[in-house]
Structure formats: C-alpha cells, structure tokens
Amino acid sequence: MSFPRPGWTVLTCLVCERTFPIHNSEVRKGRKYCSRSCWRKRPIKRNPRPRTITANGYVSVYAPDHPTADRQGRVLEHRLVWERAHGLLPEDWDVHHKDGDKTNNALENLEAMPKSEHTSLHVADRRYTRQELIDNLREVAAKNGGRISHKAFKRLSPITHTPYFRVWGTWKKAVFEILGKEAYYKKSPAKPKYTRNQLVKHLRDLTRTLGRAPTIDEMNNSGFCSYQPYAREWGSWSEAKRVILGEDSVYKAGRKRVS
Ligand SMILES: [Zn+2]
C-alpha cells in the first residue's frame, strides 16, 4: 500500500520528533502532535508577569530557572521564599502559612512540613464550630475596642481567619454578621489632618478676630477646618472651647442661657 494513503499526510511530532500519519482534516484543525501525551508536553507560552495571584489565592512569581518552575516559568512565592532560606523542598512537602494568610510570604510566617501533615493541620481548622468562631471573633474585637480589622484580628486572634472564610464566605461578611457593620474597618483610622497645636492656634486666632468664641457655623465657615476636628480631639465642640478658651467661652458663644 502506498503511504501516505490519499487524504492522509505524514507529520513529524513537534515533541517526540517521530513521524506519524495524520488525516488531512486533522492537519487543517492544526494538530501538530502524535498523541495526547505529546500534546500535554507541548511547549507553551511563558508568563513573565513578576507577581500574580493564583485561583487558590497564592502568590505566583516568574522564576523560569527554578527547578520546579511550571511550563509557564512560574513558582509559588511562599515555596520560593522558604527555599531561598533553607534549600530545595523535599518532594511531597508543603509550605504552610502560619497566620492563614496565603499572601503573607514573610519567611517567619512560613513553615515546611510533609503534605500529609499539612492536610491534617487544615482539617483541624474545620473542627471549630460556628459558635466557637463567633465567640472568638467577639472576644478578639472586645480586646480591640469593639471594632476589628483583618490586620488586628491576625494580631490578636489565637486561631487563623481561614475557618471564617469557610463558614461566611468572606471576612467582611463574617464581621458584618457576627458584630454588625459598625465593627468592620479596613485599616487603622487615618491620622488626623490637623495637629492639636494647629487647632488651638486657629481657635484662638478666630476668637481674637471675632472678639468672642466662635459658633459652630462660624468655625465651619472659617476657611481652615470645621468644628469636627475639635470635637474629635477634645470629645465635643464645647469641651474643646472650654479647654482652649476657658469656661466662660462656652456660653458667650451665642448659646442661649436657659433661665
Ligand atoms: Zn509525539
């Protein structure tokens, strides 16, 4: 029989370099490999982005020369960080994030252990009941002044936040449902824009200009700041005036005396 048969072609596999017969319709579809196993080994495009987050929430970095880099040239950052300090990980070992945050790849947050041990460690997370998680979050928030951020939780909680994700889906949902939305914040409150000294000076200047202590409206229209930074700093607007200008200023400011 003549070879190739009509309608068939002989191609050279791009992976194993063996020749193989292939029907022309397959050639038109773009098939270039002799078998599924060669197709799986096909060279693929590298992904040189320095840092990406994987679908599982890990940080992936481009390190094409690393011995365990995948075909895109990528390595999980937490493994790389650990290996830089301790040498290559044994096969079937994992690197665990002690605080439960998969993106916190500081060396002191990482611990290498056999895969089996790592799995059972995370099974332990699953042992917390919903009520235990609620109680723990309430306790931790109480230590933090009744409000809680992710960062503060990580600092204060004896257990990781991972089981909260499992039960409530997201950290925010967990806090909203357990403590209410007032308890949720993302980072520490912003630093005040005005220093105490600036506030004192401005209130004194304005008082001198007016010849008496300003009202709330006058402070709001003073062009420097509203009465709010005073209320924040001294507890209330009246208290700020009392402290900065003296006891009398509070009543002289236009508030009617009840007789
Ligand atoms: Zn092949």
Ligand SMILES: [Zn+2]
């Ligand atoms: Zn882990």
